Amino acid sequence: MIRPWGLHLLRGMAITMRHFLNSYWQGIRRRLGRPGGGRFGAGASGIFTVQYPEERLPVPERFRVLPVLIYEEATGDIRCTSCGICAKVCPPQCIWIVQAKGEDGKTRNRPAEFTIEANVCMNCGLCAEYCPFDAIKMDHRFEMAATRRKPGDVLNLQDLLVSSEYHARIHPRAAAREAEARAKKASKGT
Amino acid sequence: MVRWQDLLGQVESVASWGRKSSLWPLQFGLACCAIEMICAAASRFDIARFGAELFRPSPRQADLMIVSGTVTKKMIPMIVRLFSQMAEPRYVLSMGACANGGGPFKEGYNVVSGVDEFLPVDVYVRGCPPTPQALLEGLIALQRKIEDESYLGAWRLASRPEIPVPALGPDLVDRRQAGGIRAAMEKREPQRLASPRELPQARPARKAAELSSAEGAAVEAGAKLSGRVPADRVQASGASLIIGRDAWGRAARALRDECGYDYLANLTAADYADAVEVVYHLARTAAPGPALTVRVRTERDRAEVPSVVPVWPGANMQEREVWDLFGVRFAGHPNLKRILMWEGFAGHPLRKDWLEPYYEEPRKMFSSRWKEGTYRAAEDRNRWGRNVVYPDGFDGSVPEAAPSASPAAASEGDGEGRRRLLVSLGPQHPSTHGVFQMRALLEGERVVALEPVMGYLHRNHEKIGERNSWIMNFPYTDRLDYLTSMANGLAYAVSVERLAGLKVPERAEYIRVIMAELTRIVNHLWAIGFLLNDLGSWFTPALYAIEERELILDLFEMASGSRMMCNYMRFSGVSADLPEDFLPQCRRLVAERLPRAIDSLDAYLTKSEIVGNRLRGVGVLSGASAIGHSASGPVLRGSGVAYDLRKAEPYSIYDRFQFDVVTFPGGDAYDRYRVRMGEMRQSLRILDQALKQIPDGPVIEKNQYLLRVPEGEIYGRFENPKGELGFYLVSDGTASAYRYHVRAPSFVNLSALEEMCRGHLVADVVAILGSIDIVLGETDR
Numbered sequence: 001m002i003r004p005w006g007l008h009l010l011r012g013m014a015i016t017m018r019h020f021l022n023s024y025w026q027g028i029r030r031r032l033g034r035p036g037g038g039r040f041g042a043g044a045s046g047i048f049t050v051q052y053p054e055e056r057l058p059v060p061e062r063f064r065v066l067p068v069l070i071y072e073e074a075t076g077d078i079r080c081t082s083c084g085i086c087a088k089v090c091p092p093q094c095i096w097i098v099q100a101k102g103e104d105g106k107t108r109n110r111p112a113e114f115t116i117e118a119n120v121c122m123n124c125g126l127c128a129e130y131c132p133f134d135a136i137k138m139d140h141r142f143e144m145a146a147t148r149r150k151p152g153d154v155l156n157l158q159d160l161l162v163s164s165e166y167h168a169r170i171h172p173r174a175a176a177r178e179a180e181a182r183a184k185k186a187s188k189g190t
Numbered sequence: 191m192v193r194w195q196d197l198l199g200q201v202e203s204v205a206s207w208g209r210k211s212s213l214w215p216l217q218f219g220l221a222c223c224a225i226e227m228i229c230a231a232a233s234r235f236d237i238a239r240f241g242a243e244l245f246r247p248s249p250r251q252a253d254l255m256i257v258s259g260t261v262t263k264k265m266i267p268m269i270v271r272l273f274s275q276m277a278e279p280r281y282v283l284s285m286g287a288c289a290n291g292g293g294p295f296k297e298g299y300n301v302v303s304g305v306d307e308f309l310p311v312d313v314y315v316r317g318c319p320p321t322p323q324a325l326l327e328g329l330i331a332l333q334r335k336i337e338d339e340s341y342l343g344a345w346r347l348a349s350r351p352e353i354p355v356p357a358l359g360p361d362l363v364d365r366r367q368a369g370g371i372r373a374a375m376e377k378r379e380p381q382r383l384a385s386p387r388e389l390p391q392a393r394p395a396r397k398a399a400e401l402s403s404a405e406g407a408a409v410e411a412g413a414k415l416s417g418r419v420p421a422d423r424v425q426a427s428g429a430s431l432i433i434g435r436d437a438w439g440r441a442a443r444a445l446r447d448e449c450g451y452d453y454l455a456n457l458t459a460a461d462y463a464d465a466v467e468v469v470y471h472l473a474r475t476a477a478p479g480p481a482l483t484v485r486v487r488t489e490r491d492r493a494e495v496p497s498v499v500p501v502w503p504g505a506n507m508q509e510r511e512v513w514d515l516f517g518v519r520f521a522g523h524p525n526l527k528r529i530l531m532w533e534g535f536a537g538h539p540l541r542k543d544w545l546e547p548y549y550e551e552p553r554k555m556f557s558s559r560w561k562e563g564t565y566r567a568a569e570d571r572n573r574w575g576r577n578v579v580y581p582d583g584f585d586g587s588v589p590e591a592a593p594s595a596s597p598a599a600a601s602e603g604d605g606e607g608r609r610r611l612l613v614s615l616g617p618q619h620p621s622t623h624g625v626f627q628m629r630a631l632l633e634g635e636r637v638v639a640l641e642p643v644m645g646y647l648h649r650n651h652e653k654i655g656e657r658n659s660w661i662m663n664f665p666y667t668d669r670l671d672y673l674t675s676m677a678n679g680l681a682y683a684v685s686v687e688r689l690a691g692l693k694v695p696e697r698a699e700y701i702r703v704i705m706a707e708l709t710r711i712v713n714h715l716w717a718i719g720f721l722l723n724d725l726g727s728w729f730t731p732a733l734y735a736i737e738e739r740e741l742i743l744d745l746f747e748m749a750s751g752s753r754m755m756c757n758y759m760r761f762s763g764v765s766a767d768l769p770e771d772f773l774p775q776c777r778r779l780v781a782e783r784l785p786r787a788i789d790s791l792d793a794y795l796t797k798s799e800i801v802g803n804r805l806r807g808v809g810v811l812s813g814a815s816a817i818g819h820s821a822s823g824p825v826l827r828g829s830g831v832a833y834d835l836r837k838a839e840p841y842s843i844y845d846r847f848q849f850d851v852v853t854f855p856g857g858d859a860y861d862r863y864r865v866r867m868g869e870m871r872q873s874l875r876i877l878d879q880a881l882k883q884i885p886d887g888p889v890i891e892k893n894q895y896l897l898r899v900p901e902g903e904i905y906g907r908f909e910n911p912k913g914e915l916g917f918y919l920v921s922d923g924t925a926s927a928y929r930y931h932v933r934a935p936s937f938v939n940l941s942a943l944e945e946m947c948r949g950h951l952v953a954d955v956v957a958i959l960g961s962i963d964i965v966l967g968e969t970d971r
Contacts, residue, residue, distance in 0.1 A: 008797040015794045016730060040744070042778035048737055049236045052323050053330065057234075060744075060769070062751035065317055084560035089895045091662035092294035093556050096563035107561075115565040119291025119304070123318045124665035124757045129765060130895045138751065144316040145328035147335055149306060152316070153291055154565060 023047045061171055064125045064138030066118055067095075069157070073165040079135035081109040086127035086136050094120035095127060114157040119149075134178045140170045202340065209253075209279070210336040213329070216252035216272065217245035218618040220625055221259025221647055221967055222672035222754065223286040223319045230322035232736040240329055247620050249275040254332070256325075257309070260288035260295055261302040263362040263577075264532055265625055265646040268617055270308050270355045278350075281336070283328055284311045287318040292577070294318065294666070296568060297657075298650030299539050299546035300531065302362070303569060303577050308353060319754060357588035360536035361547070361578040372586035374573065381573040381580065382547070390552035392542040393922050395462035395487065398425035398432045405429040407482045411449050418444040430483035438486050439496040439522075445484070446501050450474045453833075454502035454820050455481050456905060456916050457509065459516045460929040461542045466493045466518055469918065471905045471933075475817050475831055478838035481905060488518060490541075497523040504820025507642075507941050515540040515652075530645035530970060536581045539653055546653065547572055547579045553926050554657055610638060613952065617646045621724050621956040624966030630947070630955060637955060640947045642940050644970050651971040655930035660686055660897045661761070663930065668755040670915075670932060671968040674713050676705040676746065677910045679759035684841050685906030685917040686761055690899045693891055698763040699843045700884040704776065705749075705758065706842075707873040707880070708742050711784065713911035714824075714866040715739050715791075717963040721863060722795065724960035725804045731795060738787045745776055761897055763890025773881065780877045788870050796867065805860035809946035809958035812857055819942035822935050823913025824869065825962055828862035830855035835909035846883075847876045859961035866963075869911075898925060905933075912936055912963055932971055936964040 026046020039048055040058070050057050067086075071078045087095040098113035128138045139162070146152050168175035219227055231237045231245065246252040249272045261269065273282070284305050287293035292303035305311060312335060315328035354365040363371070374381075401412045404426035412431055415424050419441045423434030433441045445451045451472035459468045466488050471481040486495050497520035498505045509520045510529040517538035520526055527533060537544045548568045550556045558566070569575045580586075616627035625646035631639040651670065655663050667682045668675035680702050687694065694702075719735030743753040748769050750758035758765055795801050811821065816829035826833055834851040836844040852868035854861035903920040913935025920929035939962050946958050 005799055007799075009799050012794045012798050015790060019734070041775055042741065042783040044737075044741060048233045048740075049239070050234055050323075051239070052235060052326050057321075057323060060748040060751070062749070062766070062769070063747060064751040084555075085895070087560040087563065088555045089659075089661065090555075090559075091658060091665050092296065093554055093559055095559060096565040097560050098563050099561050113564060115563070117291070117565070117567075118316055119287050120293060120296050121287060121318060122294035122665050122669075123752065123755065124668075125751055126661070126665070126757070126895070129893075142317055142321055142324045143327045145324070145331040146314050146316075147312060147331065149290060149304070149311070149314055152314075154567075 059140050061173055063140050064128070065123055065142045066121055066139050066144075066155070067116060067125075067127050067136050067160070068139045068162045068167075069114060069160040070135055070137060070164050070167050071161050073163045078110055078161070079133050079164075080111050080114065081133055081135070082111040082114075083109075083132070085130050085132065089126045089130050091124060091126065092120045092122055094118075111157060114160060116155045116160060117153065118155055119153040134182070137167055137171065206337050206339060210333040211241040212244075213240075213242040213254045213281070213332070214244045214246050214252045215242055215254040215256050216249055216276070217247045217620050218272070219258045220261065220265065221286075221288065221649075222669055223258035223289070224624065225672055225754065226319045226322050227256055227258045227285065227325060229736065229740070230325045232740075233733050234737070234740050235322040235326060237326065237329070240326065240333070242329060249273070250277065252276055253279065254281045254283060255309070256283045256285055257289040257305045257311075258285045259319075260293060260647060260649050261305045262300045262646060262648060263302055264300060264358065264648065265617065266302050266305075266308060266362065267355050267358065268646075269305065270353050272618060273309050274352060274355075279339075281312045281332060282309050283313045283315065283332055285315045285325060285328065286320055287316070290314045290316065292568075294669070295649040295654065296577070297546065297548045297550075298654055299577075300645075300648045300650055301577060307576065308356065308364075310350070321753065358532045359534060359588035360581050360584055362576075363578075363586070363588050364576070367574060367576075368586045370586075371574070371580060371584070375580065375582075375584055375586060378582075379573060382549075383571050383573060386545065386549055386551065387557070388551050389545075390542050392461060392463040393928065395460075395465050395467050396427050398427050401426050404431070407480065411445060411451070411482055414449050415441055415444055418448075427485065430485055432485045432487065435486055435488055435495050438498075441484075442496075442498045442501045445472060445482075450476060451482060452476075452817050454498070454504050454508075455907060455914060456918060456931075456933040457498075457505050457512065458918055458931040458933070459512045459518055459540075460920055460931075461490070461516060461540060464490075466490055466516055468495050468512060468518060470498070471907075471916070471918070473838075473907075475833045480839060481907065483905065493518040494521055495519075496521050497526075499523055502820065503815075503818045504938060504941050507937065511937075514538070517541065528645075530648040532645070539650070546650075547577050552657065553924070554659055554662060609633075615955070617643075621959065623720065623959065623964055626959075626964065626966055626969065628943075628955065628959070630952065632952065635951045637947045637950055637952065640944045640955065642943050644937075644940075644966070647966040647970040649967070649971065651932060652930055655932075656927055658927075659895075659925045660899060660927065661895050663927075664759065665755060665757045667932075668757055669967055670934065670971065671713075671910065671912060671936065671965045672754055673716055673965055674709045674911050675754060675756045676709040676758060677908070678915065679756065680706050680842065681906060681908035681910065681915045682917055683759040683761055684908070685904055685919055686897070686899060688906060689902055689904045689919060689921060690761070690897065692762040694762050694842075695888045695891060696885050697767075697887040698889045700880050701764050701768060701889060702759065702842055703844065703847070703880050704877060704884070705746070705756075705764075707876050708745065708776075710873045710911045711870050712739050712742050713963075714870050717911075717960075718791065718795070718863065718866055721859075721957070721960040721963075722801070724956045725801065727800075731791070734787075734791060734794070738784065741779060741783070745772060745779070748772055748775075760890055760893055762892060763888070765890070765893070767889045773884070776877075777881050780874060780881060784874055785871075788867070788874070792867055796864070801863075802860065804954075804957055805858065805863060805961070806856075807858050807860075808950060808954045809859045809961060810857045811942055811946050813855075815945060816857065816942065819945070820938050821913070821942050822939065823910070824862050824865040825913065825939050825942065827851065827853045828865045828961075829857035835907050835914060839907055841906070841908060844876075847879050849876050859957055862961045862963075896925060898923065899927075903929075907933075910935055912965070912968070913939055932968075934968040934971060936962075936966075936969040937971070940964060940969065
């Protein structure tokens, strides 16, 4: 059988053409408010581009960039007890903690200094996963471009603190679960 | 009255606007971040909206250098050279933690702690890796900077001093520091400002026993060998054989020819107090079953063992790696020189007593981090403010590198008056899939010989891995083959679980298989898309493939928190249960969308005449030589060898699923492509079954960060999308691995590259490399 050379090439071009026309077709449908053809999930069809910075890709709750330290919105207390587990599990060893000392010279259960080298951190989330006090969490903030390397590459305690309310806002499910577990623990204790 | 200044201001703002809206980035990628950079250029994020889509392969046409990933010492001379070839006004965007300041690999001996040690960086983009959106934000920040720049000021920058290209001596030598180095070395000033508190301790090698105490496959192999080599040269150690160095050559032949061990799965070494032990893992492609371990020991100070390249050609590059990192000579090796580091580098880094410049302690956590953890930059602990140390007697001068290609071969003809030409492709080249170099000797346009050159992304994974606690290695394995992080994590988790005897809950097993097979689809989509790129169909097929990939990455991000660096597997389970909407979305994707997408890609490409003409009969590798070269994955199965570790040595719960091993007999680039197409469909079959059967229940036995693994060792083999991923782990019963070796499929598959390329055109070399499908993070580790 003789097959004309280039037939499949033309078929391929038809597929490209279909993609091209579909982007318009779905755009018109979207304008008219017809269902289907979104940009996310299994039904995504048509133009696929997220128009950053005007809009942003939706971020799932577990999304992680750099770690942050949580303080209680109500009392202002830092949750961290400086137990050092985060420093112990940190793979590139970018967490540095100085334990606070009282006037009597005895250590207190809070950090005097807490430093994270942002340029060494690999955003792995192990510190947040193993923190027994829900004190260190992974932030969602990814827009951190800077024209200077310093001082943003070494984050100190003040840079790292965010409120428990912020944590509950970006991690609604996890924060609710944690609050429940803490309440349970407290009721057992009394 | 129009003032001259106002007029100039108008001109300036128009010019700045023009410049910021038409940035032409240099087309080169270094590591994991480069993948996100490519995604930023693909349809979802579309860097073209900012006028920056014209990635130029030549620095002379580019005005923006995106340093996307880990800058290694071996690569920095090329980066500086590329930068100096760019015309002013030029900008540098440093992308990701590694380029900004060394990143997670900072402590490694081959890593530069920040590209700004050499280049003037305009914008730093944070993250590891930064998402494509973060890169776009960096680009916007750069545009803002350009907008504020004075036009005349920018041109004045042209008088910026030239940056001298750093040299590769015993360590990286910044020529601007050469005088200081010489003075300090003469005065014998200490290079490390504080001497380390504790040095690593080497432990003795495992004891040998009588052959009669051998277990498993070692019994049979030992019995066959006893007739071939003197009986006292073969001993047993559990399920492995210890073979005397002088008898190893004969024994290797006997193992291959008489015991059927035709496949050298892995070759590496371990450094002990009393010996360096070279370890071989042998398998039979005809008979499934676990690999046989063979050990050959040699003295530490005059380490030498016979080369097995004549028996298993696939040993070639792995022996070079052992020479490079352990300093073991292989007698009879055809081309024994360093492979990951450069010639002239001081020392063999994986020896236990070799300390890198930023060395702190033998094991993590470092004691300086906690309780009294006042931050101190690693740079400040070093005399040079850099990640470098020099051996005694070094005078700070490095001669200009001689032309590294062998000029003799190039200038001479073949005796018949035909001139030969040596061409270097890479390490900055759009076709090499990263920082990989090929030195091709050409006769006309035909390849006569070809040598792969690597190490430009050698990030010291193994040295760091031997300091990490067991759990710390998970996020590092994500960065091996950064396209398949889920599968890497699975392989590492299963290896350690076997060694520690941990159980995995049912639901977690299913989640793992789902993730691993989604990863296979992700990888093959990418491989096929970029194979077509290599053929010259600039980006369209890749765009379609990346679109589907993005949808799978959304699932990964939903479950694990990161698109690429998932870090989702844990010992005895996975880090967290699937979020509620994961399974419905995944089912829809697997049942409806992906089959259609793969069919459409198939219809688009498989029968296309151009694809056929470019790939059929190109890069043919026979089944026998694929086995000999230790090829694995689609490269092996594309040569007609039905060897798939999911069947041959099943791990996790792969034995429960119905799927076929896809093979094609041709051994050419086209068949490797077809294997990948077929494997995606098989993955969908497995996914379909797994998504139907997945039970409820816990997803982890016990999520603990401190794991103690009993003394022992293991070589775990896994069918990763690119081929056999192996973890050779030796535990001494402490919280970290004594020896941590990664058998990377991309690395070993390259051993067959020369054979595939010989006789083909230069343009075919690009297609052949694309059909092998390598990732440099894994090749160089």
